[in-house]
Every structure is written in C-alpha cells, then in structure tokens.
Amino acid sequence: MNRPEAIAAVLAAVPDDVIVVCNIADASFEACQLNDRPRNFYMLGSFGLAPSIGLGLALSRRERVVVINGDGALLYNLGSLATEGRYAPANYLHLVIDNGAHGATGHQPTATSVSTDLAAVAVACGLSSERVQSVEDLGKAVDRWLVQGGARLIVATASERPARPAPLPPYSGPQIAERFAHALAESPGR
Amino acid sequence: MTTRNLDDTAIAGATPAPSPQRAVETTMLDALAHHGIDLAITVPCKYIARLIVEAEQDARFAVLYPSREEEGLGIAVGAALAGRGAVMLLQNSGLGNMVNAYCSLNVYYGLPLCLVVSHRGDELERVPAQVPMGARTSRLLELLGIRVVELDTPADLPRFERELAAHCRDRTSVAFLGKKTFWSGL
Numbered sequence: 001m002n003r004p005e006a007i008a009a010v011l012a013a014v015p016d017d018v019i020v021v022c023n024i025a026d027a028s029f030e031a032c033q034l035n036d037r038p039r040n041f042y043m044l045g046s047f048g049l050a051p052s053i054g055l056g057l058a059l060s061r062r063e064r065v066v067v068i069n070g071d072g073a074l075l076y077n078l079g080s081l082a083t084e085g086r087y088a089p090a091n092y093l094h095l096v097i098d099n100g101a102h103g104a105t106g107h108q109p110t111a112t113s114v115s116t117d118l119a120a121v122a123v124a125c126g127l128s129s130e131r132v133q134s135v136e137d138l139g140k141a142v143d144r145w146l147v148q149g150g151a152r153l154i155v156a157t158a159s160e161r162p163a164r165p166a167p168l169p170p171y172s173g174p175q176i177a178e179r180f181a182h183a184l185a186e187s188p189g190r
Numbered sequence: 191m192t193t194r195n196l197d198d199t200a201i202a203g204a205t206p207a208p209s210p211q212r213a214v215e216t217t218m219l220d221a222l223a224h225h226g227i228d229l230a231i232t233v234p235c236k237y238i239a240r241l242i243v244e245a246e247q248d249a250r251f252a253v254l255y256p257s258r259e260e261e262g263l264g265i266a267v268g269a270a271l272a273g274r275g276a277v278m279l280l281q282n283s284g285l286g287n288m289v290n291a292y293c294s295l296n297v298y299y300g301l302p303l304c305l306v307v308s309h310r311g312d313e314l315e316r317v318p319a320q321v322p323m324g325a326r327t328s329r330l331l332e333l334l335g336i337r338v339v340e341l342d343t344p345a346d347l348p349r350f351e352r353e354l355a356a357h358c359r360d361r362t363s364v365a366f367l368g369k370k371t372f373w374s375g376l
Binding site for chain 1: 229252254255256257258260261262263264265266267268269270271272273274276290291293294295298299300301
C-alpha cells in the first residue's frame with residue numbers, strides 16, 4: 001500500500017456528508033487529484049495541525065470528521081492525541097498513513113521507523129486504535145468506524161512510495177476555506 | 191520547560207476570590223457571548239485564571255484545554271470553518287508557539303483569530319525569564335498583522351467591547367493584551 005492508494009480507499013468509503021481534513025503537502029495534493037470534494041479541507045501549511053482543525057470541526061458539527069494525517073505530522077503535534085482522547089468526540093476518526101518518513105522532504109526517517117508506536121500512544125491517550133497493512137483492510141476499518149463511531153485512530157502502514165508526485169490543488173487558500181465553509185453551511189451544524 | 195509553570199505553581203489550586211464589584215472578566219464574557227463566541231480555548235496563565243473559571247461556570251461557553259497554543263489555533267480554525275465563534279485565552283509567551291501556523295493557516299486562508307492574552311514580562315513582572323518575550327510581544331503581534339488592543343486597567347473595558355465588535359464585523363485578527371493591573375484579584 002502507498003499513500004495515494006490509502007487516500008483513495010478512504011475517500012471511496014466515506015459518504016458525501018463526511019468532512020475530510022487533509023494533511024500538509026502530498027496528502028492534500030493527492031486527495032484533491034483523486035477525489036476532490038467540497039467537504040475536503042486541504043491544509044497547505046501549518047504542519048501538524050490537521051488533527052487539531054479536525055477536532056475543532058468534530059466538536060462543532062454533527063457530521064463525522066476524518067483526518068488524513070502522516071506520521072511525521074502527528075509526531076510534530078503529538079499533544080493533539082492527548083486532547084483528542086480527553087474530549088473524544090464520537091464523530092472523529094484520525095487516520096495516520098505511516099510511511100516511517102518525512103515523505104515530502106526527501107524521505108528522512110521518523111521515529112515510527114525505529115521505535116514509536118502511534119497506535120499504542122493513542123490508546124494511552126484514551127482513544128481506540130487499530131493498525132492496518134493493506135488497502136482492503138483499511139477500507140474495512142473505515143467502514144467499521146462509520147457504523148460504530150467513536151474517537152479512533154487508525155494507523156495504516158504504507159511501505160511503498162507513490163509512483164509520482166501529485167500536482168498542487170488548483171485553489172488558493174481563501175478559495176479552499178470558502179468552498180469548504182460554504183459546503184458545511186448548507187446543513188445544520190450542531 | 192516553560193516559565194509559565196514555574197510561576198503558576200505558587201498559586202496552584204487557588205480560585206480567584208469573587209470581587210464585590212462586577213469583575214472585568216464577567217463583562218468580557220458577556221461581550222464575547224453577545225457576538226456569538228461560545229468556544230474558549232485556553233492554555234492557562236494565572237492572570238486569566240478568573241476569566242477561565244468564569245467561562246467554565248458559564249453555560250454559554252465550552253472551555254477546551256489544548257496541549258499547546260498552536261494546537262489551540264488549529265481547533266479555533268476548525269470551529270470557525272464550522273461556523274462557530276471561538277476565542278483563545280493565553281499567555282503572551284504562547285504567542286511564540288503559534289507564529290508559523292498563524293501565517294500559513296490564518297493569514298493564508300483569510301481566517302481571523304480572536305486572542306485574549308495576558309501580558310507577562312512587563313515592568314510589573316517578578317519572573318525574569320518572562321521579560322524578553324514580554325518586551326517583544328507588541329512588536330511580534332504587529333509584525334504578524336494582528337491588531338493590538340492594550341488593556342491596562344478596568345477602565346479600558348469599553349475599548350475591549352468596541353474592538354471586539356470591530357473584529358467580528360471586519361473579520362480581522364485581534365489580540366487583547368491585558369496587563370496585570372487589568373485583571374481581577376492579582
């Protein structure tokens with residue numbers, strides 16, 4: 001499994017009303033290229049903050065929220081897991097595509113490639129968590145969460161690199177924010 | 191280690207005593223609620239301890255404690271995108287933890303922030319390590335393009351209310367910088 005395959009599987013599994021927050025750089029580029037939805041938020045800077053933006057959304061909306069994160073970005077904001085476990089909104093899924101590296105900057109190894117077990121950290125913070133190794137198992141894990149709900153972390157191990165880089169989204173920051181907020185404003189919030 | 195914890199240990203567990211007059215904190219919460227702000231995100235400071243306690247006890251507000259300020263900024267942005275008004279309550283030292291996220295998220299996407307900030311490290315400070323950041327706080331905020339509203343004493347409350355209304359109307363970021371002499375019970 002590589003990252004774009006994992007992202008395609010998640011976006012194929014979620015209904016249209018589900019809110020999706022995409023991590024900086026490649027995850028946002030690939031989500032936009034593979035399945036551009038009005039309820040996708042493409043985070044192009046603010047390294048580490050995708051789960052925090054997702055938590056703010058999950059605590060403010062009734063719809064389910066899926067955060068597509070990376071291992072490097074989660075390590076950068078590891079305290080976010082403590083906050084997620086503390087408030088534990090039942091409509092919150094944090095997916096970490098773990099390639100053990102900073103993929104966007106030259107594939108430098110992260111701590112997950114050596115020692116850190118993010119699924120175990122999540123459990124210690126009060127979240128439920130599971131690990132998946134294949135696209136099929138990832139799809140099933142997302143389907144299970146869609147039925148069961150709960151504040152959960154899924155770690156999807158991505159052992160292969162993408163074939164080619166995806167282009168940047170064809171939107172500016174304000175365009176992304178306005179389209180996204182407008183899509184949410186079409187249905188009642190809480 | 192942050193200097194915030196060192197100084198606050200001395201008053202750990204202390205709840206600010208109620209004031210016979212109407213406290214500035216009560217008026218601030220009324221103004222925030224009036225403008226539809228119902229989420230208070232805080233990394234605490236003892237100067238704003240009463241504000242946080244009152245928000246906790248006020249059914250109009252949900253109070254959220256992120257692990258650090260940058261994370262709180264992300265939560266505030268998520269809430270704003272959801273159509274919900276949020277305010278961050280923090281110490282000025284925490285502004286330094288938000289700089290990149292503020293530029294690449296709030297500025298780039300056009301999403302303003304409302305900050306209520308305790309101003310440590312001024313001439314009234316007793317913890318020397320607070321002073322370097324205290325001396326740079328206003329210039330840092332100006333460099334970031336955040337409007338600075340200094341609150342020196344309770345007499346500045348009408349400015350708070352005016353500038354909060356302007357923030358909500360104009361959708362511009364604002365930082366209310368409250369000096370030790372502004373807050374209750376210090």
